Amino acid sequence: MVVLSHPTGNEFVRYAASGLIQAQILQSFxxxxxxxxxxxxxxMGGFSKFSELRKRVFDTNLKPYTKINPYHELMRQLSMxxxxxxxxxxxxxxxxxxxxxSNHDNWVSKKLAKQQYKGAKAIYAYEDAALQSFIKSKQIGxxxxxxxxxxxxxxxSKILAIEKERKPLYASTLTGLLNSEYxxxxxxxxxxxxxxxxxxxxxTKDTLNLYPNQLNKVTVxxxxxxxVIDRKQIKEKDNKPLxxxxxxxxxxxxxxxxxxxxxxxxxxxxxxTVIGRxxxxxxxxxxxxxxxxSWIPSLPHHEILEQMQRHDVLLFPSIFEGxxxxxxxxxxxxMPVITTNHTAGKxxxxxxxxxxxxxxxxxxxxxxxIQNIIDDREHLAQIKTNAQxxxxxxxxxxxxxxxxxxxxxxxxxx
Numbered sequence: 001m002v003v004l005s006h007p008t009g010n011e012f013v014r015y016a017a018s019g020l021i022q023a024q025i026l027q028s029f030x031x032x033x034x035x036x037x038x039x040x041x042x043x044m045g046g047f048s049k050f051s052e053l054r055k056r057v058f059d060t061n062l063k064p065y066t067k068i069n070p071y072h073e074l075m076r077q078l079s080m081x082x083x084x085x086x087x088x089x090x091x092x093x094x095x096x097x098x099x100x101x102s103n104h105d106n107w108v109s110k111k112l113a114k115q116q117y118k119g120a121k122a123i124y125a126y127e128d129a130a131l132q133s134f135i136k137s138k139q140i141g142x143x144x145x146x147x148x149x150x151x152x153x154x155x156x157s158k159i160l161a162i163e164k165e166r167k168p169l170y171a172s173t174l175t176g177l178l179n180s181e182y183x184x185x186x187x188x189x190x191x192x193x194x195x196x197x198x199x200x201x202x203x204t205k206d207t208l209n210l211y212p213n214q215l216n217k218v219t220v221x222x223x224x225x226x227x228v229i230d231r232k233q234i235k236e237k238d239n240k241p242l243x244x245x246x247x248x249x250x251x252x253x254x255x256x257x258x259x260x261x262x263x264x265x266x267x268x269x270x271x272x273t274v275i276g277r278x279x280x281x282x283x284x285x286x287x288x289x290x291x292x293x294s295w296i297p298s299l300p301h302h303e304i305l306e307q308m309q310r311h312d313v314l315l316f317p318s319i320f321e322g323x324x325x326x327x328x329x330x331x332x333x334x335m336p337v338i339t340t341n342h343t344a345g346k347x348x349x350x351x352x353x354x355x356x357x358x359x360x361x362x363x364x365x366x367x368x369x370i371q372n373i374i375d376d377r378e379h380l381a382q383i384k385t386n387a388q389x390x391x392x393x394x395x396x397x398x399x400x401x402x403x404x405x406x407x408x409x410x411x412x413x414x
Contacts (some may be wrong), residue, residue, distance in 0.1 A: 094124030146194035150322035224396030255317030
């Protein structure tokens, strides 16, 4: 039996839980906030001030396994709404993301002995929320499964430092360079304590080559694709502006400078929509470019998918990524993606067939691809069809089943 631990419980955590339930090896799921249809927290989410709660709705099958500890996460949400900046200050604010993750990890670590008594053989935890749990787990003889959702920090620091010099006008958006030595050391300690390391892309696995010591087994289990929505094929007009979309944090880690380079080059021949929140209010270049295009700071997930159905191509030229779930989401909605080989794109995309892969920072390559699309709209229609075919081949339940089978085999339940 397995204890699953994650402070917020996003899409891949939900499917991990689903797979573990199906395999009959989930003992408990520890998180900060979990809503189930029509329960008290769900009802609270109906009020505008608490609408964020509705983003934490889980499948009712998970309810019997779920343990929540909501205080720190609720205070983080409140602090954001009230602009209590000191309380959510990066890394050191009591109710910062790091504060929520650290509190969650400490809470889970204190519950593990009881979980072992009830039959737990392992804990499955995620980056930045695993250290204390893993230390306790080792003391009582549990197996540690570690999910590294983004590339390894040493590679990230190396890449982002180069990016800071290459795109100085966007340097303030690179908040990943603000992490303290203490936080980075914790990441290495988590890896050292992991008996099994799970990553979602070959790029993430490759970044671990910079880890200075010997690691235990690293296994790639790619995430799944959302349900494929068939798009009505409309004959493209050659003179119609190409509709481009970017979804993600407005940071140069995501390649936002290249997005604007491309859009500004083509001018009236394209329409760019940007969906995502700023990482800083101190980037003048970002602000100037946002004024030129359509910017939506935030949308519910289902509305993002609807936007994907209305656009032609997703630009996702990320410099450093773990997977990039917007890639799989876009492809499932019939919107092909231009992305880099620093994402999961190279694991799914065949260049020129179901999308496009470029080197990070290569605006010229992206411009050439967009020009080819503008010149041959019929080929774009085929690329869209191929993207959805790829998405159909790996629905989310495949990820859930593969992950559960891997865990089951490695705790001796197979």
